[in-house]
Amino acid sequence: MGKIxxxxxxxxxxxxxxxxxxxxxxxxxxxxxxxxxxxxxxxGILFMVFSRLQQHxxxxxxxxxxxxALTAILIINRPGNPAFKLAWMVPIxxxxxxxxxxxxxxxxxxxxxxxxxxxxxVEQQMRKYVLxxxxxxxxxxxxxxxxxxxxxxxxxxxGFPTYKNYHTAYYPWGKDKFEALIEELNKxxxxxxxxxxxxxxGKMWNTVLEILKKKVQEGVEVRFMYxxxxxxxxxxxxxxxxxxxxxxxxxxxxxxxxxxxxVQNNRDHRKxxxxxGKTAFTGGVNLADExxxxxxxxxxxxxxxxxxxxxxxxNFTLMFLEIWNxxxxxxxxxxxxxxxxxxxxxxxxxxxxxxGDSPLDHENVGELVYxxxxxxxxxxxxxxxxxxxxxxxxxxxxxxxxxxxxxxxIIMPGIPDKAYAFALAKTYYPELLRAxxxxxxxxxxxxxxxxxxxxxxxxVVGTINLDYxxxxxxxxxxxxxxxxxQITEVEAxxxxxxxxxxxxxxxxxxxxxxxxKLTGRVLRLIAPLM
Numbered sequence: 001m002g003k004i005x006x007x008x009x010x011x012x013x014x015x016x017x018x019x020x021x022x023x024x025x026x027x028x029x030x031x032x033x034x035x036x037x038x039x040x041x042x043x044g045i046l047f048m049v050f051s052r053l054q055q056h057x058x059x060x061x062x063x064x065x066x067x068x069a070l071t072a073i074l075i076i077n078r079p080g081n082p083a084f085k086l087a088w089m090v091p092i093x094x095x096x097x098x099x100x101x102x103x104x105x106x107x108x109x110x111x112x113x114x115x116x117x118x119x120x121x122v123e124q125q126m127r128k129y130v131l132x133x134x135x136x137x138x139x140x141x142x143x144x145x146x147x148x149x150x151x152x153x154x155x156x157x158x159g160f161p162t163y164k165n166y167h168t169a170y171y172p173w174g175k176d177k178f179e180a181l182i183e184e185l186n187k188x189x190x191x192x193x194x195x196x197x198x199x200x201x202g203k204m205w206n207t208v209l210e211i212l213k214k215k216v217q218e219g220v221e222v223r224f225m226y227x228x229x230x231x232x233x234x235x236x237x238x239x240x241x242x243x244x245x246x247x248x249x250x251x252x253x254x255x256x257x258x259x260x261x262x263v264q265n266n267r268d269h270r271k272x273x274x275x276x277g278k279t280a281f282t283g284g285v286n287l288a289d290e291x292x293x294x295x296x297x298x299x300x301x302x303x304x305x306x307x308x309x310x311x312x313x314x315n316f317t318l319m320f321l322e323i324w325n326x327x328x329x330x331x332x333x334x335x336x337x338x339x340x341x342x343x344x345x346x347x348x349x350x351x352x353x354x355x356g357d358s359p360l361d362h363e364n365v366g367e368l369v370y371x372x373x374x375x376x377x378x379x380x381x382x383x384x385x386x387x388x389x390x391x392x393x394x395x396x397x398x399x400x401x402x403x404x405x406x407x408x409x410i411i412m413p414g415i416p417d418k419a420y421a422f423a424l425a426k427t428y429y430p431e432l433l434r435a436x437x438x439x440x441x442x443x444x445x446x447x448x449x450x451x452x453x454x455x456x457x458x459x460v461v462g463t464i465n466l467d468y469x470x471x472x473x474x475x476x477x478x479x480x481x482x483x484x485x486q487i488t489e490v491e492a493x494x495x496x497x498x499x500x501x502x503x504x505x506x507x508x509x510x511x512x513x514x515x516x517k518l519t520g521r522v523l524r525l526i527a528p529l530m
Contacts, residue, residue, distance in 0.1 A: 067100055068092055068096040068099065068100035071092060071100045071103055071104065072089060072092055072093075075088055075089065075092075075103070081391055081393075081472070081528065082392060083391045083392065083468075083527070083528045084472075084528045086525075086528075087525065087526050087527065087528040088103055090525050090526060091103075112266070112360065115254075115266070115326065115360060116360035116361070118326045118327065119322065119326055119358065119360060119361075122321075122322050122325050122326060123159065123322065125330050125333075126159075126318055126321070126322060126333060127159070129314075129318060129333055129334070129337055130155075130159045130160075130161065130318065131161060132155050132161040132162065133161070133163070136161075136162055136163065136164055136351070137151060137152075137162060140162060140351055140482075143483075144482070146372075146376050147351075147458075147482050150369065150372050150480075151351075151353060153368070154353055154355050154365060154369070154480070157363045157365060158355050158356065158357070158363065158365045159318075160315050160353060160354060160355040160356065161314075161315065161353075162351050162352070162353045163310065163311050163312035163314075163315075163351065163352055163353070164310075164311075164347055164348075164350075164351060165308075165310070165312075165347070165348040165349060165350045165351060165352050165481075165484050166308075166309055166310025166311065166312070166342065166345050166346070166347060166348055167308070167309040167310060167345075167346075167348055168306065168307070168308050168309075168348065168352065168479075168481070168484055168485075168486045169306070169307040169486065170304070170305075170306050170461065170486045170489045170490055170493070171283070171285075171304060171305045171306065171307070172304055172489075172493040172496075173293070173302070173303065173304070174285045174291035174292045174293065174301065174303040174305070175292040175293055176305075177281065177283060177285050177303075177304075177305035177307075178204060178285070178291075178292045180281075180307060181208070181273060181281060182207065182208070182211065184273075184275050184279050184281075184307070185208065185211045185212070185215070185273075185275065186211060187275070187276075187279075188215050188220050188275050188276055189220065189276055190220065190221065190276045190277070191220060191221040191222070191223070191274075191275075191276060191277070191336065192212065192215060192220060192221070192222045192223070192273070192274070192275055192276075193223050193272070193273070193274040193275075193317065193320045193321075193324075194208075194212075194222075194223070194224045194225070194272070194273050194274075195225045195226070195253075195268065195270050195271070195272040195273075195320050195323065195324075196225075196226050196227070196270075196271050196272075196286055196287050197226070197227045197229070197267065197268060197269045197270065197271060197286055197463075198226075198227070198229075198230060198234065198286035198287065198288050199226045199230050199234060199235060199286070199287045199288065200230075200234045200235070200286075200287070200288035200289065201234075201235070202288060202289035202294065202295065203289055203292075203294050204287055204288060204289050204291065204292050204294065205287045205288065208287060209246075212224070212246070212248055213246045213247075213248070216246060216247035216248060217247075221249075222247070222248045222249065223248075223249045223250075223251075223320075223324060224243060224248050224249070224250045224251075225250070225251045225252075225253055225268075225320075225323065225324060226252060226253070226268075227252075227253050227254065227267050227268040227269070228252050228253060228254045228255035228256045228267075229256060229267060230252075231252060231255060231256065232256055234288075237255075239252075240252060251324065253268040253323060254266065254267065254268065265359075265473050266359050266360065266473060266474065266475065267469075267473070267474050267475070268323065268474070268475045269463050269469075269470060269474035269475060269476050270282070270319070270323075270356070270463055270475055270476060270477045271283060271284070271285060271286060271305075271463055271477075272316050272319060272320055272477060274313060274316050274317050274320055276341070277313055277314070277317055277336055277337060277338060277339075277341070278309055278310070278313055278341040278342070279307065279308075279309050279313060280307065280308050280309075280312075280313040280316040280317075280354070281305060281306070281307050282305065282306060282316070282354070282461070282462055282463060282477055282478065282479060283303070283304050283305025283306050283449075283450075283461055283462065283463070284303045284304055284305065284386075284448045284449050284450050284462075284463060285303050285304075285305045291303055291448070297417070297446070298413070298415040298416070298417050298445050298446035299414070299415040299444050299445020299446060300442075300444035300445035300446070301445060301446050301448060302384075302442060302444075302445065302446065302447045302448065302449055302497060303447075303448040303449050304384070304449040304450075304451055304461060304490075304493065305461070306461040306462075306479050306486075308352055308354065308479060309345075310342050310345055311339050311342050312352045312353075312354050312479075313354075314337055314339065315353075315354035315355065315356075316354050316477070317336050317337060318333075318337075319354075319356045319477060321333060321336065323475065348484070348485070349483060349484065349485055350481065350482055350483035350484035350485070350487075351481075351482045351483065351484070352479055352480065352481055352482075352484060353479070353480040353482075354477070354478075354479050354480075355369070355477065355478060355479075355480060356475065356476065356477040357464065357474075357475070357476045357477070358475055359472060359473050359474060359475065364471060364472065366464040366470065366471055366476050366478065367391075367393070367394065367471040367472075369460060369478070369480060370394070370397075370452060370460070370464075370466075371393060371394070371397050373452050373454050373458055373460070374397040374398060374400075374401045374406075374408075375397055375400075375401070376454075376458075377401055377406045377408075377454045377455060378406070378455050379406065379407065379454075379455050379456075380406060380407035380408070380409070380453075380454060380455060381401060381406060381407070381408050381409075381452065381453070381454045382407075382408075382409045382411075382452070382453045382454070382491065382494045383408075383409065383410045383411065383451070383452055383466070384410075384411045384447055384449040384450065384451045384494060384497065385410065385411075385412065385447070385449075385450055385465055385466040385467075386412070386413055386416075386417070386446065386447055386448050386449075386450075386465060387418075387421050387425060387465045387466060387467040387469075387470075388410065388412060388425035388428055388466050388467070389421065389424055389425060389428075389466070389467035389468055389469075389527050390428055390466060390467075391468065391471070391528075394466065394471075395428065395431060395432070398410075398432060398435070398437050399431065399432060399435035399436075399437060400435075402432075402435045402436035402437045403435055403436060407438075408436070408437045408438065409437075409438045409439075409440065409494075409498070410432075410437065410438070410439050410440065410466075411440045411441075411442055411447055411494065411497055411498065411501055412425065412439060412440065412441050412442070412447060413441065413442055413445070413446045413447045414441040414442045414443045414444065414445060414446075414447075414501070414502065415445045415446050416446065417446055420519065420523060421467075423516045423517075423519045423520035423523065424519075424520045424523045424524060424527060425520075426509070426512060426516065426517070426520055427517070427520040427521055427524050429504060429508075429509050430506065430509055433504070433505070433506050433509070434506070438503060439503070439504040440498060440501035440502065440503050440504065441501060441502050441504060442497065442500060442501050443500055443501060443502055444500055447497075450462055450463060450464050450465055450466075450470075450478070451490055451493075451494070453487060453490050453491040453494060456487060456488065456491065457482065457483050457487065458480075458481065458482055458487065459480075459481040459484070459486075459487040459490050459491075460478050460479065460480050460481070461478065461479055461481070461490060462476065462477055462478020462479060463476050463477055463478060464476045464477075464478050468527060468528045472528070
């Protein structure tokens, strides 16, 4: 069987990934194909059973049809995002019996509730360590009441305090973050926590792994966690055992299993590194060679990251330990939360709020932080995102900001990684453009950065895309910056990236291929469920 990807050298010496038929064969007949086949088989059995009911037991069918109507009424009257409700109405309307039973099957699964209950137990254990310095909050409140209100919300609903900024560094490219990460990992003396969505063997991961192995030998505690999607095609399923042999504690979060379950939608999309409790990294950069320009996929790969140092790292430490301990007994968290390293550190300007977002707590912290920036902007909001799959609230905020004179600009990829997601994103272009939102596509390749800047005083750098998966279904994280000097660097990077972009106009939309428009509009019916 051939390889998943053909890798060749370009004239510049970079590796280029070229997908071919051999890759499709590997997917179809490998572990990924088996899982997909079993999932489709389960769906097929469900559909066949309910079709038989419809054909042969007319009274049972009408009973289910009545239950379908009651289910529709239940969906409409439940609290939640209207887009998700509409997306469920489509299968229930087209397949009254099957759609209704599928919804009930999804809604009343125990897996998601069990995971949420475990997370709540861990959060309860950690609550005593989540402390907001009242002096910091009072100072912020006197500086900017609106931002202090956001700070209060993130603290009360998410459990993430606001801190005075000690040191922050912004990295406009993945290779910049990689170099800084290597430098900081080599300084580790007590512990290293790493949590990533994607890990792929290559120069980046192999370099990091060698440092982790060396640090274990020096007596440093190393914990490494990655999302279960990696074990589909990127890493061997038993990879944690290999790392354990090196002395590295390793876990797979939410492994992919060949069983229908909504909890498999809840991926760990975070990218977190915590070193000794005094240095932390996050951003869009995963542990794979395309993120640092060593492997060419979808043209030039544009990504960003941020490092923070000081007391604020505590939020990332707690975020990591929360997920790590979801299936573990309580441990002594205090030894990882010592802030004595901050004594004597030079205090920088501004405030930072490292925060996370869980898909299970029914509190959309990630989206509401973005909405707060859009609704409070006076001069501009500049955004970089790889995906643009928006709910009504986000569309309203973007268009209203533009209509009241705020300069709203969005940088999107010029070469997408997912054609279907790009087609779906383009369906939002006309409404945004008519309102005055300016959209740009990055000509050299793929933008994977997730950043907001506004009015030279507010910014966000993290893992949160502008799509349903990030805003509603994934575990995410980011850093909110207020009056931090590095905001000007994030904005400068946006402006520099803009030079390599093509502005999209209504004429471009009108000239878009019919099949692209049709595909996008059809997909929009089920966008929240994708």
